[in-house]
Amino acid sequence: MKKIIWLIPLLIGLPALSQAARDEYAWNNELKEEFFAGKKIIESNDVIDIEVPYRAEDPALVPLKIISKIPQTKDRYIKRILMVVDKNPYPFVGEFEFTPQSGKADLAMRVRVNTYSFVRAIAELNDGSLHMAKQFVKASGGCSAPIGADLDAAMKRLGKMKFKFGDDLQIGKPSQAQLLISHPNITGMQMDQVTRFVKKSHFMDKLTVTYNNKPVLTAKTDIAISADPNFRFYFIPEGKGELKAEFSDISCETPTSRKVCKSISSYSKSQTITP
Amino acid sequence: MKKTLSILFIIFYASYGWTRPLSVDEVAPGIFVHFGKHQLPDTINHGAIANIGFIIGKRCVAVIDTGGNPDEGRALREAIRKQTDKSVCYVINTHVHPDHIYGNSAFKQDKPRFIGHHNLARAINSRASFYIARAPEQLGINLTEADLVVPDKGVKKHLVIDIGDRKLMLTAHPTAHTDNDLTVYDQQTDTMWLSDLLFLEHIPIIDGSLKGWIAVMERLGKKSYQRVIPGHGPLVTHWPEAMQAQHTYLNVLLKEIRIFIKQGGFLEDAVTRIGYSQKNKWHLFDDFHKKNVTTSFAELEWED
Numbered sequence: 069m070k071k072i073i074w075l076i077p078l079l080i081g082l083p084a085l086s087q088a089a090r091d092e093y094a095w096n097n098e099l100k101e102e103f104f105a106g107k108k109i110i111e112s113n114d115v116i117d118i119e120v121p122y123r124a125e126d127p128a129l130v131p132l133k134i135i136s137k138i139p140q141t142k143d144r145y146i147k148r149i150l151m152v153v154d155k156n157p158y159p160f161v162g163e164f165e166f167t168p169q170s171g172k173a174d175l176a177m178r179v180r181v182n183t184y185s186f187v188r189a190i191a192e193l194n195d196g197s198l199h200m201a202k203q204f205v206k207a208s209g210g211c212s213a214p215i216g217a218d219l220d221a222a223m224k225r226l227g228k229m230k231f232k233f234g235d236d237l238q239i240g241k242p243s244q245a246q247l248l249i250s251h252p253n254i255t256g257m258q259m260d261q262v263t264r265f266v267k268k269s270h271f272m273d274k275l276t277v278t279y280n281n282k283p284v285l286t287a288k289t290d291i292a293i294s295a296d297p298n299f300r301f302y303f304i305p306e307g308k309g310e311l312k313a314e315f316s317d318i319s320c321e322t323p324t325s326r327k328v329c330k331s332i333s334s335y336s337k338s339q340t341i342t343p
Numbered sequence: 344m345k346k347t348l349s350i351l352f353i354i355f356y357a358s359y360g361w362t363r364p365l366s367v368d369e370v371a372p373g374i375f376v377h378f379g380k381h382q383l384p385d386t387i388n389h390g391a392i393a394n395i396g397f398i399i400g401k402r403c404v405a406v407i408d409t410g411g412n413p414d415e416g417r418a419l420r421e422a423i424r425k426q427t428d429k430s431v432c433y434v435i436n437t438h439v440h441p442d443h444i445y446g447n448s449a450f451k452q453d454k455p456r457f458i459g460h461h462n463l464a465r466a467i468n469s470r471a472s473f474y475i476a477r478a479p480e481q482l483g484i485n486l487t488e489a490d491l492v493v494p495d496k497g498v499k500k501h502l503v504i505d506i507g508d509r510k511l512m513l514t515a516h517p518t519a520h521t522d523n524d525l526t527v528y529d530q531q532t533d534t535m536w537l538s539d540l541l542f543l544e545h546i547p548i549i550d551g552s553l554k555g556w557i558a559v560m561e562r563l564g565k566k567s568y569q570r571v572i573p574g575h576g577p578l579v580t581h582w583p584e585a586m587q588a589q590h591t592y593l594n595v596l597l598k599e600i601r602i603f604i605k606q607g608g609f610l611e612d613a614v615t616r617i618g619y620s621q622k623n624k625w626h627l628f629d630d631f632h633k634k635n636v637t638t639s640f641a642e643l644e645w646e647d
Contacts (some may be wrong), residue, residue: 119611121611125614125633125634125637126634126637126638129610129637129641131609131610131611133611176609178610208477209473209477212472212473212476213473221518221552225645228645230645232607234607235607248644248645250645267469295641296641296645298610298644300609
């Protein structure tokens, strides 16, 4: 009997422990309020879904896919998607705006995940309704992980951009494009233990992709985007046209506040498309 | 009960440090190597998994890598004391990885010169806080800043050091396994200490540049050495044949990822499809292969 009494706190404790690893405390008590104060969020996979590996092979480079379940029509479309990693030191990953011209609000990118955490995407439709999808990811150290293996090569390439397309570019149909951006996207969490010098954050903060001068993808991004940001998105080719990407980068005083930042530069790249 | 006792015993030993000297083999006259085991660094082995050792000259001793934790460094120091009274005048770190440098602090009392690749100091500095923060959870050890000793001499290209009628030629390589790989060549015995530029049995880990590593290997493969000491795996007496497995693995990655990218494939699919023909040839394949593909993919997508 004594043994059983001993077991009781253990049995109560265990589920609590396992929940601790998967808790949504930060989301429910802070983040939701911060980003969507007073708004109703529908949790479902009917509008968007997230695909992400359950165990991150490289926490600084976690491939993440958002799959839209509704077409982008003039009457009903996904207006923006906000991405959050609950337990990252700076949970905001990015905010991505779409238009009916996007064709499809699918999006793939690579992110940093610092610890076991939920990754969530909240889609806002043009009618103002909010729809959330989430996935749990096991990762460790994605934000504080050392700057890329070959920093010299990375700094030399900084600002370079490249578009890539599949074989399925079709006039009038949503077609996928990939944008590769060369940028170390320094988090500002990599401290020099010897000199006590903190390598300041230096990351892409704004990205705009236009097709024939009309916005296809507009994004606000942050340090949770992996080094060498890589995005896949859709647009609708209308014959010969120009796809153009522009981004800017900034540096902030601390990794977890955006109050004191200074802009560094801006970069652009255009490419003519002939489907 | 027996189990509890033995665990207590282990805890007792772990907390009081190893006083026992590390086991070493004399692979050539005056060259001693401790051969590590093919394991993931964890809280049981405390990161002591790499090949480390020392070379004794007429005047003094050069340590080559110090182990995966300060205790292993101390045990290596004991192993040296067993062989010679000569002092340790150089501690050479072949690259930044924890299993090769965490024993450095054990040698501070000997006041040696710490030598590494000219990029090593930067690599240690940028990783230090990360490494220190993760050591308790990952390795079951507590590290402080004092344990991460930055080299006082960085090698740009070549450096010859003399430990008393014995010249060691140190070479800093371009980015390969890491961006701070340094090798040590002993002229007297024609022995090349390649450290982690060569993995045998244990899957190679790419933390620098896939293409860079292949290039460095091809250059080294043209040379002849009587023996080669890898960072992980047994002593090599047939060079360059011994590097074939690693050469194949890296080239399979290069070839398959290039094709995959050209065909419009994406990273998340590459990690589940590429390189699996090599799976049975390596220990710890499941632990590092996907990471290797990820790192290589990110490198190769910027090729054209």
